[in-house]
Amino acid sequence: MPIYRGGAFVDDTWRVLGDDEVADRGAHVIVSLERWRSEPQLRTGNVGVILRAGEEPDVIADGLVDAPLIVITFAKFTDGRGYSVARALRERHAFKGEIRATGDVLLDQIPLMLRCGFDAFEITHGPTIAALGRGYLPGLALSYQRPVGGSRRYSTVVRPSQASRQVAQEQNDGAGQA
Amino acid sequence: MYRYDEFDAAFVRSRTAQFRDQVARRLAGEISEEQFRPLRLHNGLYLQLHAYMLRVAIPYGVLSARQLEQLARIARKHDRGYGHFTTRTNIQFHWARLEETPDVLDLLADVDMHAIQTSGNCIRNTTTDPYAGVAIDEIEDPRVWAEIIRQWSTVHPEFLFLPRKFKIAITGAAEDRAAILYHDIGMRIVKGKGGETGFAIYVGGGQGRTPYVAEELRSFLPKEQLLSYLEAIMRVYNLHGRRDNLYKSRIKVLVKALGIEEFRRQVEEEWSKIDHVSIDLPQEEYDRIAAYFAPLPLVPGPITDAGVEKRRREDASFDSWVRNNVLPHRVAGHVIVNILLKEPGKVPGDATADQMEAVAALARAYGHDEIRVTYQQNLVLPNVALVDLVKVYDGLVAAGVAVGNYELITDIISCPGLDYCNLANARSIPVALEIAKRFADQSVAEDIGRLRLNVSGCINACGHHHSGNIGILGVDKKGTEHYQITLGGSPGDDAEVGTILGPSFPAEAVPDAIETIVATYRAHRREGEVFLATYRRIGQAPFKEALYGAPNSGASSRKQLQEA
Numbered sequence: 109m110p111i112y113r114g115g116a117f118v119d120d121t122w123r124v125l126g127d128d129e130v131a132d133r134g135a136h137v138i139v140s141l142e143r144w145r146s147e148p149q150l151r152t153g154n155v156g157v158i159l160r161a162g163e164e165p166d167v168i169a170d171g172l173v174d175a176p177l178i179v180i181t182f183a184k185f186t187d188g189r190g191y192s193v194a195r196a197l198r199e200r201h202a203f204k205g206e207i208r209a210t211g212d213v214l215l216d217q218i219p220l221m222l223r224c225g226f227d228a229f230e231i232t233h234g235p236t237i238a239a240l241g242r243g244y245l246p247g248l249a250l251s252y253q254r255p256v257g258g259s260r261r262y263s264t265v266v267r268p269s270q271a272s273r274q275v276a277q278e279q280n281d282g283a284g285q286a
Numbered sequence: 287m288y289r290y291d292e293f294d295a296a297f298v299r300s301r302t303a304q305f306r307d308q309v310a311r312r313l314a315g316e317i318s319e320e321q322f323r324p325l326r327l328h329n330g331l332y333l334q335l336h337a338y339m340l341r342v343a344i345p346y347g348v349l350s351a352r353q354l355e356q357l358a359r360i361a362r363k364h365d366r367g368y369g370h371f372t373t374r375t376n377i378q379f380h381w382a383r384l385e386e387t388p389d390v391l392d393l394l395a396d397v398d399m400h401a402i403q404t405s406g407n408c409i410r411n412t413t414t415d416p417y418a419g420v421a422i423d424e425i426e427d428p429r430v431w432a433e434i435i436r437q438w439s440t441v442h443p444e445f446l447f448l449p450r451k452f453k454i455a456i457t458g459a460a461e462d463r464a465a466i467l468y469h470d471i472g473m474r475i476v477k478g479k480g481g482e483t484g485f486a487i488y489v490g491g492g493q494g495r496t497p498y499v500a501e502e503l504r505s506f507l508p509k510e511q512l513l514s515y516l517e518a519i520m521r522v523y524n525l526h527g528r529r530d531n532l533y534k535s536r537i538k539v540l541v542k543a544l545g546i547e548e549f550r551r552q553v554e555e556e557w558s559k560i561d562h563v564s565i566d567l568p569q570e571e572y573d574r575i576a577a578y579f580a581p582l583p584l585v586p587g588p589i590t591d592a593g594v595e596k597r598r599r600e601d602a603s604f605d606s607w608v609r610n611n612v613l614p615h616r617v618a619g620h621v622i623v624n625i626l627l628k629e630p631g632k633v634p635g636d637a638t639a640d641q642m643e644a645v646a647a648l649a650r651a652y653g654h655d656e657i658r659v660t661y662q663q664n665l666v667l668p669n670v671a672l673v674d675l676v677k678v679y680d681g682l683v684a685a686g687v688a689v690g691n692y693e694l695i696t697d698i699i700s701c702p703g704l705d706y707c708n709l710a711n712a713r714s715i716p717v718a719l720e721i722a723k724r725f726a727d728q729s730v731a732e733d734i735g736r737l738r739l740n741v742s743g744c745i746n747a748c749g750h751h752h753s754g755n756i757g758i759l760g761v762d763k764k765g766t767e768h769y770q771i772t773l774g775g776s777p778g779d780d781a782e783v784g785t786i787l788g789p790s791f792p793a794e795a796v797p798d799a800i801e802t803i804v805a806t807y808r809a810h811r812r813e814g815e816v817f818l819a820t821y822r823r824i825g826q827a828p829f830k831e832a833l834y835g836a837p838n839s840g841a842s843s844r845k846q847l848q849e850a
Contacts (some may be wrong), residue, residue: 186324186407188447192524195444200559216308216317216325223443235316246307252437254564256542262572 111208112218112240113228119207120230122156122177131155138179141165144172151175161211162189167201175205180226182211191224198225215239223255287348287576287656288433292396298395298436300629301402305329306388313385320564328408329448330401331387335708336621338389340364341380341404346414347375354657356397358642364390368643369634371627371701373750374661375413380706407438407448408703409520413455416660417465419579420616424561426475426483428458430576431512436499437575438513445520449527450535452520453492456485465661465777467491467500468753470537471519476506482511489519489549490541492829493747498538501546503553506842510572514565518557522549527743573731582669584656587619591672597679604679606728607690612675619672623653624692625682630726633698633715635663642686644685654679661750662699664692694731695739695804696722697749703743703760710743711842712760712793716783717741717823720797725804734804737817745817753777755818756803757784758796769796773829774821784828788834799833806832 110117125137131150137255138156139162140149148171156177159165161184165172172178178197180190192208197203209221215236218229231237239245290298305325323788326332330341342357357377364386365379370377380751382390403410412432419427435454439445445452455466458475466472470489479807485507491500493605507515519537528534541549558675611624625645627635633724637645649667652674658666663689670678682688698721701707703714718741723763725731740754744761751757757772768790776785791799804817811820818845821829 162525162529185321186447187529188539189525189529190432191444191447192521196521199561199564214317214321217447220441220443220446234626235311239316246304248297248300248441249303251443252292252297252440252443268459 109230109232111228112253113206115243115245117241123242124158139176142169145170156206156208158210159193160272161187164193167203168199175203177206178203179208179210182209182213185212185214185217191220193204194221196226207277216245216246218245222247223251223253264282287350287429288345288575291494295395295418297440298398298400299566300781301329302388302391302395302399305391309384309388314765319353324406324447326384326387327406328403329391331382331384331713332337332405333708334380334706335704335798335841336706337380338382338387339550339842340379340380340401340704341372341392342377342378342399343404343411344399344659345436346412346418346429346531347416347661348429348656349659350397351650351653351655351657353397353399354642354646354649356393358639358646360393360609361639361642368636368638370633370702371637371659371663371699372666373454373659373661373748374404375416376411376735377659378702380702403446405451405453406446406450407450408446409435409452409454412439412454413435413464413469413661414449414457414753415457415612416623416666417668418458418658420620420622421459421463421580422459422614422616424616425460426456426458428456428464428475429579430572431456431473431475432508432576433578434513435516438516438567443526447522448520449529450532450537452523452537454516455746456536459534462777462779462781465750467781468493468497468509468750468777469500471516472500474504475509478506478508482508485512487515489755490538492536492538493750493752495533495745495747496538497747497752498542498781499781500538501541503546506848511562511566511571514560514562517565518553522552522556522737526552531744533552546585559763581616583653584617584620584669586617587672589618589672594675597676603688603690603728604676606732607679607688608675608695610732611691611692616841617668621670621672623663623670623675623678624660625667625687625688626689626697627664627691628697628722629689630687630696631719632717634698641685641687644681644686648678648681662693662697664697677742690728693736693738693754695725695734695737696731698722698739698741700741700850701743703741703749703750707743707748709743709746711762712743712762712769714741714743714749714760715795717758717760717769717796719798723771724797724801734808735816736803738775739800740775750777752783753773753781754784755821756800758800761790762792767793769793769797770801771796771833773826774818775795776818787826787830800846802832802840803829828829828841 121138136154144157161181172194207226210230217238309324332339358726365381370378412426414432414437418429452470454471455469457464468491474486476486485506488500489503523537527540543580613622653667654669692725698718700714700718704710738755740749740751742749742751751759753775759770770790771787772784776782
């Protein structure tokens with residue numbers, strides 16, 4: 109299934125691995141947090157982790173800081189726990205890998221997710237796929253909150269009085285806006 | 287008061303455009319009703335019994351004359367000529383049409399207003415002291431912080447899908463007039479050891495099915511660290527509040543389940559990990575917002591006025607209105623005028639478009655262009671010169687909003703009830719009206735004195751019955767509307783949840799029951815004792831006995847009452 113990332117759909121190079129499946133050497137696979145914990149040897153390869161809805165990892169103890177991909181599941185789009193998990197990953201742990209939303213991911217929530225540090229989306233909802241396919245993403249261009257580190261790909265203008273700090277932060281991050 | 291700058295103005299415009307697009311996609315079938323629901327709730331649109339209801343935000347209850355006039359225009363053009371002021375100090379239009387809602391939001395944006403986050407599982411309008419900035423007992427103006435919280439919480443991307451709705455109240459005065467202990471977060475501005483100001487923070491209060499008075503979370507928080515601390519509370523709640531059961535999803539249930547010590551530990555731990563500097567407000571931004579709330583340059587005047595005194599001697603209604611509704615102002619020669627939306631026979635909190643315009647005109651002429659909305663569903667002119675008081679009163683008489691029953695038994699708080707709301711078990715408004723009729727004699731109401739009476743049509747407690755000195759709760763009893771009575775609730779500094787007195791009454795028996803309760807109070811009260819004080823001194827028993835008979839004859843009189 110294609111993944112929405114950086115303003116376009118791209119082919120997904122990752123595959124979710126069942127808990128009893130053996131990982132092919134070098135393949136990009138996603139495992140459950142239990143498996144990630146119980147098989148530390150996985151952590152050196154191209155292995156991402158999927159979190160169930162509401163699952164909170166101990167990022168440091170679990171050695172997730174350098175993981176290339178963390179997938180956060182939204183069992184229902186009204187379950188907002190994933191926003192807090194993503195934001196803590198970016199802000200507290202300076203997580204640099206991909207944060208991907210999966211599950212009940214809908215068009216009107218994607219801008220909010222971008223602002224919380226998500227940068228990739230696995231989408232099954234037809235009208236959402238169609239809208240994004242035409243380049244349509246109906247978020248607000250303005251925000252009272254400063255952008256979360258890592259969400260710099262999403263363009264927002266914050267309060268003028270905070271703008272100077274935003275500019276400084278973006279220069280530190282070394283990135284422009286999408 | 288706060289005025290939008292270019293950023294705020296552009297923000298609400300883009301929000302309206304966004305919602306217009308969402309409505310169009312809903313009507314085109316691209317979004318299901320289930321998917322649309324939180325989007326419309328985040329923009330104030332709520333589906334009621336007969337129609338959509340649009341709830342417009344009145345941030346911390348502050349309005350200008352121009353804004354109130356715009357609400358009147360909306361009432362006339364998009365509703366049936368009136369609006370309903372709520373206990374969250376917002377205004378509801380009960381007959382909104384989905385297709386017209388974006389147009390209404392545009393009209394609001396024209397006067398620096400919006401309907402953002404007035405519904406849904408998000409941070410709602412922050413309420414405060416209706417006398418903020420003018421009260422004599424104020425430490426610091428809480429409106430500055432209420433506005434800061436408004437901006438911080440507006441479309442905060444992390445906290446729009448909380449387990450449940452979230453309400454914050456703040457007071458800056460010695461006396462709590464904002465019922466802060468009945469909020470998810472209550473905040474009180476206090477002085478620290480060195481004389482610096484900060485916040486005492488309370489958490490986990492609320493009404494509804496399981497009423498709780500909030501517990502102290504922190505006795506002193508330096509004020510410049512407020513936003514990072516609020517984020518820590520919100521994050522703990524967002525991650526750990528229950529999502530499996532609607533009735534157990536408020537923060538109060540989490541606080542009770544963990545215990546206040548463990549909840550505090552989690553918040554402090556979260557707070558210690560948050561980058562405060564990136565969240566707390568820069569000083570220059572605080573200064574920018576605070577400047578809007580600088581005290582008005584009022585010229586002190588004499589504390590008595592011959593015209594007012596003369597009219598008081600000649601006009602008993604005016605005299606009673608002054609005695610009950612007019613409060614002292616910080617600046618000599620000025621007063622605070624309470625305008626009660628509690629005319630006999632009128633729905634508590636309702637105002638017609640004409641009344642809104644009349645109040646707006648008075649505010650412009652004599653009130654320094656400012657109006658407040660209170661959680662008791664009334665209006666306030668916070669800055670009236672004593673020399674203008676007679677003119678203000680005459681204007682209110684002409685508009686039909688000059689009753690002088692502030693905080694008397696007829697100043698009833700009521701939810702819309704089964705007449706409008708699909709959650710209700712019973713009607714609230716007819717019960718409130720019938721009780722108000724029984725005590726319509728102003729001399730009787732004044733003799734009874736301060737007494738808060740609240741009516742809710744269901745256990746969700748929008749009429750705040752738990753915190754009423756007398757609380758009335760509509761329940762469904764085998765398909766008929768019955769009402770449970772609680773006594774001893776209080777919303778203020780001595781906040782307490784009322785206690786259920788006994789079996790419920792059918793609608794027609796409620797006014798008699800209230801009369802019996804009031805008669806019992808009058809028989810037992812000591813000199814100068816208000817209802818709540820008498821109740822606390824003598825307890826439930828005398829009231830119970832008066833209503834249900836002596837303990838051993840309880841069954842028969844109960845039966846009698848139920849069949850009455």
